[in-house]
Amino acid sequence: MSYQQLEKTFYRLAQLDHASAMLSWDQQVMMPTKSNEPRGRALAELSVMATEILQHEAMEDLFGVAEQSATTLETWQQANLREMRNAWKSALAVPKALVEAEVMAANDCEHAWRSYRNSNNWQDFQPLLQTVFDLSREKAQALNSTLATERGYLNDYDALLDLFDPGTNLAKVDSLFTQLTSILPGLQQSIMEKQQRQPAPLQPNGPVRRSTQLKLSRDIMTVLGFDFSTGRLDEALHPFTGGVSGDSRITSRIDENNVVENIMATIHETGHSRYETGLNQDWRFKPVGRAMGMSIHESQSLFFEMQMARSKAFIQAVNPLVVKHLGPDPAFSSTNLHSIYTQVQPSLIRVNADEVTYPLHVILRFEIERDIILGKKSVADIPECWDEAMNKYLDLDTRGNHRDGAMQDIHWPSGAIGYFPSYTLGAMNAAQLHQALIRAVPQAADHISQLELAPIFEWLSVNIWEKGSLLSSEDLMLEATGETLQARYFIEHLRSRYL
Amino acid sequence: MSYQQLEKTFYRLAQLDHASAMLSWDQQVMMPTKSNEPRGRALAELSVMATEILQHEAMEDLFGVAEQSATTLETWQQANLREMRNAWKSALAVPKALVEAEVMAANDCEHAWRSYRNSNNWQDFQPLLQTVFDLSREKAQALNSTLATERGYLNDYDALLDLFDPGTNLAKVDSLFTQLTSILPGLQQSIMEKQQRQPAPLQPNGPVRRSTQLKLSRDIMTVLGFDFSTGRLDEALHPFTGGVSGDSRITSRIDENNVVENIMATIHETGHSRYETGLNQDWRFKPVGRAMGMSIHESQSLFFEMQMARSKAFIQAVNPLVVKHLGPDPAFSSTNLHSIYTQVQPSLIRVNADEVTYPLHVILRFEIERDIILGKKSVADIPECWDEAMNKYLDLDTRGNHRDGAMQDIHWPSGAIGYFPSYTLGAMNAAQLHQALIRAVPQAADHISQLELAPIFEWLSVNIWEKGSLLSSEDLMLEATGETLQARYFIEHLRSRYL
Numbered sequence: 001m002s003y004q005q006l007e008k009t010f011y012r013l014a015q016l017d018h019a020s021a022m023l024s025w026d027q028q029v030m031m032p033t034k035s036n037e038p039r040g041r042a043l044a045e046l047s048v049m050a051t052e053i054l055q056h057e058a059m060e061d062l063f064g065v066a067e068q069s070a071t072t073l074e075t076w077q078q079a080n081l082r083e084m085r086n087a088w089k090s091a092l093a094v095p096k097a098l099v100e101a102e103v104m105a106a107n108d109c110e111h112a113w114r115s116y117r118n119s120n121n122w123q124d125f126q127p128l129l130q131t132v133f134d135l136s137r138e139k140a141q142a143l144n145s146t147l148a149t150e151r152g153y154l155n156d157y158d159a160l161l162d163l164f165d166p167g168t169n170l171a172k173v174d175s176l177f178t179q180l181t182s183i184l185p186g187l188q189q190s191i192m193e194k195q196q197r198q199p200a201p202l203q204p205n206g207p208v209r210r211s212t213q214l215k216l217s218r219d220i221m222t223v224l225g226f227d228f229s230t231g232r233l234d235e236a237l238h239p240f241t242g243g244v245s246g247d248s249r250i251t252s253r254i255d256e257n258n259v260v261e262n263i264m265a266t267i268h269e270t271g272h273s274r275y276e277t278g279l280n281q282d283w284r285f286k287p288v289g290r291a292m293g294m295s296i297h298e299s300q301s302l303f304f305e306m307q308m309a310r311s312k313a314f315i316q317a318v319n320p321l322v323v324k325h326l327g328p329d330p331a332f333s334s335t336n337l338h339s340i341y342t343q344v345q346p347s348l349i350r351v352n353a354d355e356v357t358y359p360l361h362v363i364l365r366f367e368i369e370r371d372i373i374l375g376k377k378s379v380a381d382i383p384e385c386w387d388e389a390m391n392k393y394l395d396l397d398t399r400g401n402h403r404d405g406a407m408q409d410i411h412w413p414s415g416a417i418g419y420f421p422s423y424t425l426g427a428m429n430a431a432q433l434h435q436a437l438i439r440a441v442p443q444a445a446d447h448i449s450q451l452e453l454a455p456i457f458e459w460l461s462v463n464i465w466e467k468g469s470l471l472s473s474e475d476l477m478l479e480a481t482g483e484t485l486q487a488r489y490f491i492e493h494l495r496s497r498y499l
Numbered sequence: 500m501s502y503q504q505l506e507k508t509f510y511r512l513a514q515l516d517h518a519s520a521m522l523s524w525d526q527q528v529m530m531p532t533k534s535n536e537p538r539g540r541a542l543a544e545l546s547v548m549a550t551e552i553l554q555h556e557a558m559e560d561l562f563g564v565a566e567q568s569a570t571t572l573e574t575w576q577q578a579n580l581r582e583m584r585n586a587w588k589s590a591l592a593v594p595k596a597l598v599e600a601e602v603m604a605a606n607d608c609e610h611a612w613r614s615y616r617n618s619n620n621w622q623d624f625q626p627l628l629q630t631v632f633d634l635s636r637e638k639a640q641a642l643n644s645t646l647a648t649e650r651g652y653l654n655d656y657d658a659l660l661d662l663f664d665p666g667t668n669l670a671k672v673d674s675l676f677t678q679l680t681s682i683l684p685g686l687q688q689s690i691m692e693k694q695q696r697q698p699a700p701l702q703p704n705g706p707v708r709r710s711t712q713l714k715l716s717r718d719i720m721t722v723l724g725f726d727f728s729t730g731r732l733d734e735a736l737h738p739f740t741g742g743v744s745g746d747s748r749i750t751s752r753i754d755e756n757n758v759v760e761n762i763m764a765t766i767h768e769t770g771h772s773r774y775e776t777g778l779n780q781d782w783r784f785k786p787v788g789r790a791m792g793m794s795i796h797e798s799q800s801l802f803f804e805m806q807m808a809r810s811k812a813f814i815q816a817v818n819p820l821v822v823k824h825l826g827p828d829p830a831f832s833s834t835n836l837h838s839i840y841t842q843v844q845p846s847l848i849r850v851n852a853d854e855v856t857y858p859l860h861v862i863l864r865f866e867i868e869r870d871i872i873l874g875k876k877s878v879a880d881i882p883e884c885w886d887e888a889m890n891k892y893l894d895l896d897t898r899g900n901h902r903d904g905a906m907q908d909i910h911w912p913s914g915a916i917g918y919f920p921s922y923t924l925g926a927m928n929a930a931q932l933h934q935a936l937i938r939a940v941p942q943a944a945d946h947i948s949q950l951e952l953a954p955i956f957e958w959l960s961v962n963i964w965e966k967g968s969l970l971s972s973e974d975l976m977l978e979a980t981g982e983t984l985q986a987r988y989f990i991e992h993l994r995s996r997y998l
Contacts, residue, residue: 011544012544012548015540015541015544015545016544018537018538018540018541019518019522019541019545022521022522022525022541023518023521023522026521026525030529030731031746032727032728032729032730032731032746033728034726034728034729034745035729035730035745035746037745038517038743038744038745038746039517039746041514041517041784042514042517042518042521045510045511045514045515046514046518049511049548227533228531229531229532229533230531230533230534231531231534232529232531244537245537246533246534246536246537247530247531247534247537247538284537285540
């Protein structure tokens with residue numbers, strides 16, 4: 001009975017999530033420029049209401065009774081109870097006023113970021129970002145001081161990692177990322193030397209209209225199983241997947257001079273969307289039915305983009321669609337497109353980076369945010385740290401270029417601190433999952449070349465999508481691939497594709 | 500202190516309203532076709548949460564204490580307290596389960612209506628509409644049995660009228676509408692005879708592209724003071740004004756073969772929007788700061804559309820904009836457009852009706868819904884009653900044509916029963932307000948011919964928009980025009996424009 005009451009409470013929370021998800025999507029895609037203030041208030045109030053529900057004094061008893069009779073529950077219900085408990089404990093640890101202040105600060109900072117980034121204005125941006133980081137530190141400290149024992153946190157940053165990617169911790173990230181930083185710069189060097197001996201790929205001949213790009217995107221999304229009767233594609237400043245499981249909202253950022261980038265960005269978001277819409281519908285509106293953390297989420301988008309869509313087989317298979325929409329430009333031949341999609345070249349912008357240099361963009365952000373949260377650096381240090389790391393990892397000078405430096409991402413201004421590591425953990429998960437898929441479905445490459453993707457989606461569905469939050473991300477990887485996350489599959493993937 | 504606590508509670512309710520308003524707008528404008536089920540759940544849960552907040556046991560004491568010290572409050576605060584009390588009392592009268600059932604039923608019925616209307620399928624639509632009417636009757640009975648004394652209800656239908664247009668009652672509506680039905684059919688006959696002696700207006704030469712219509716609409720909206728940095732125009736199946744005061748969302752239904760209709764529909768919605776965005780910003784998020792009922796709301800849209808935009812002066816003044824977008828077709832000359840915009844002709848569709856026959860469309864709907872709520876007729880009788888009334892009032896046969904008959908409007912399927920009278924009360928209010936404006940600003944017509952509309956908006960702002968819900972609609976009209984609502988200004992307006 002207590003368990004059922006908890007389910008009812010979390011049903012309400014799921015509906016508040018629905019409202020917040022849609023209001024946030026609208027804010028980024030549809031909302032008029034000057035309507036941000038009332039929107040911020042509404043989003044903040046919804047957050048506070050969710051917090052109040054979780055912090056309600058009756059919850060203690062409900063959990064107490066439900067946990068006593070947990071053995072009578074089915075396995076998925078036990079997992080649901082665990083997820084509900086985690087949400088409750090986290091909410092108890094963070095004062096309501098802090099939640100509200102965080103939402104408002106992120107709302108202000110993210111909104112201002114849109115114009116300050118355009119004008120390269122770090123100076124006016126910094127105090128807003130300072131507030132966001134201060135509140136995030138305060139939250140991390142609150143979580144760590146309350147939940148260290150229960151969740152095994154060893155430092156404040158662990159608490160933030162855990163919010164985005166449950167079970168991940170600084171020690172694990174440090175260890176995996178150290179393996180990457182010891183290999184990637186050298187690997188990148190060898191790949192670039194190899195590629196310099198080959199002819200450079202042709203660049204497309206002139207711009208491609210937004211409407212044409214959208215049509216091509218929609219056709220490719222359809223091939224990838226996106227259902228437009230329960231989802232949309234729109235334009236936004238930053239590509240993202242929003243909405244809810246039954247109403248998936250993808251965005252892409254269309255540059256008429258870069259259709260090539262847009263295709264992959266759309267495929268990436270489609271991976272996120274398939275995961276969300278593929279979640280177990282029997283567990284709708286229940287925490288166990290939610291996606292399992294961002295490193296698994298990112299593994300799905302990167303499975304679609306990196307493992308599948310940048311393969312020769314896929315690029316050849318979708319070529320008729322590409323030519324249909326973009327015309328017979330030799331730059332759009334599958335050989336040339338494959339060459340474009342596998343060029344390795346250090347660059348300033350994370351979202352445009354190739355998959356070999358991408359982890360270095362992530363690692364530099366991780367190192368900065370980690371050090372700020374742990375009190376070793378301040379927000380004012382960011383431009384200098386950024387430049388140093390770009391120099392060290394990618395041999396690039398970013399001095400004074402904030403717009404293409406520390407102001408390029410939406411994550412920090414929107415309060416998503418502790419999120420960046422998920423991208424590279426996701427890339428590693430994706431490579432490891434892909435190896436497991438090939439063992440399970442040896443003809444996967446043939447299926448891809450025929451665009452018969454159902455067996456691949458079926459494998460992902462059974463092993464990842466339908467599992468929701470039943471297992472920790474560690475156990476999910478263990479069950480799907482036979483071992484916990486290892487760096488070597490990703491490294492092997494890069495070597496085999498690029499060397 | 501109790502008063503301040505009530506304000507805080509109603510601030511939360513305003514944020515829930517923000518969420519519901521935006522989710523509803525999205526549902527009608529952006530949402531994918533099959534995502535209605537989860538959206539319905541979210542909207543229902545937000546309603547239930549609002550109801551729970553209002554029904555909370557602590558409210559009784561808060562109101563008790565606040566009302567004891569009401570004399571220490573400023574006038575606007577006293578009005579705010581009255582509005583808060585009305586909302587509280589109405590919420591107490593309606594059980595939470597009924598609120599939830601109503602939202603879900605309306606959501607299902609409205610969603611189904613979109614396809615059943617297209618396929619003229621009354622049979623499958625009727626049971627869904629039956630549920631909506633049943634729940635509405637149940638609500639009306641609950642409100643009437645609890646609040647009859649406090650609000651002066653004499654019957655169940657009074658309680659529904661009061662929800663949309665506070666203070667209106669069946670006796671008042673019956674009396675005003677009887678004056679109209681005694682005059683309009685004869686007046687319409689005389690006008691048609693006069694118009695038949697004149698040459699018919701030219702019809703536009705071919706279709707006008709959606710994108711052109713949208714550009715023209717946006718230009719006219721700008722002339723009317725619509726601010727696109729706090730609002731949007733989009734397409735929807737049914738024109739409406741949604742959103743919130745700081746983020747106004749207008750829709751229009753664009754038919755490439757009917758640009759003429761679209762122009763006026765857009766002007767109409769712009770009137771609604773100016774009222775909402777012109778509300779007193781000092782009273783934001785407070786019930787006293789909300790728009791005062793639908794007959795005042797509709798008076799603003801009809802002031803814009805009927806009193807202002809269908810005048811010769813306005814049509815001439817915007818003609819350069821019209822010609823700029825639509826080209827030199829003689830049908831778009833101001834003389835011809837004025838002739839089109841003042842043609843009187845009985846027709847099937849309310850939203851396309853001219854201002855002389857429009858009230859008859861409203862009165863037939865009013866009579867049907869009144870009789871169903873009072874238990875004198877059933878939902879199954881609607882098609883027959885509809886046909887009888889169309890015959891009697893407009894000499895039209897609608898047998899079997901449900902799509903252009905009882906299924907043409909979104910109101911009933913969406914649960915808005917008791918709403919229709921507001922349209923015609925609004926038309927009467929608009930005519931009376933226009934007379935008062937001319938007394939206060941004798942050069943109003945000159946201003947309109949120069950498109951110098953600021954003095955007109957200023958008068959509306961001071962007399963209506965900024966007043967919010969400070970006064971009852973009766974007192975609002977009394978202060979603005981010197982008398983309560985009379986039918987004669989509307990009749991005089993029709994005679995002077997059409998005879």
